[in-house]
Amino acid sequence: MKNTDDPRAWGPYTATESVDGLQVKATATPLFITWDMGDGAQVVCHTSGTPYSERYGRExxxxxxxxxxxxxxxxxxxxxxxxWSVEWSAGGESGVIETVTRSSQPVVIGELHALNVKPKG
Known part of the structure; x- marks a missing residue:
């Protein structure tokens, strides 16, 4: 099972538990993430994304x-x-369900101004 505390983690995640002597197994696989950017835009991603690298610059x-x-x-x-697509099995039965998780975070978007000044001298 992957570390679900890692915010960069991208499934699938498998868990097996015993409930009243019945073994239950579930595997959750992310299908896509819909990002509501807070400015009216939505972005749908089918991967975990690409970590930023300085080589990307402003791309x-x-x-x-x-x-x-x-x-x-x-x-x-x-x-x-x-x-998420969740495949489950328990007591000889199995199936697939779809579910969603949601997380929100406020972000500050600022602007940087640069000023070029001719050196004296």
């Missing part, structure tokens, strides 16, 4: 990204809604 994410066009006032609330 868009190669797998899933969003560019804010305005600063936040004071924050945007970004919500990630992950859709």
């Amino acid at each position: 868009e994410s190669p797998s899933c990204g969003h560019t804010y066009m305005e600063m936040s006032d004071p924050t945007y609330t970004v919500t990630a809604i992950t859709t």
Whole structure:
């Protein structure tokens, strides 16, 4: 089983438990994440994304990204809604269900101004 405390983790996750002598096994696989960016945009990602690397510079994410066009006032609330397919089995029965998990976080989007000044002398 993968570490589910890792925010960069991307399933599948398998768990087996015994409930009243009945063994229950479930495997949850992420199908996609819908990101509500808080500025009216939604982005759907079918992978865990690509971790940022300095080599990307100002390029868009190669797998899933969003560019804010305005600063936040004071924050945007970004919500990630992950859709999961869960395969389960117990007592000779099995099936697949779909479920979602949701997490939100406020983010501040700012702007950096640069000023070039001719050196004296």
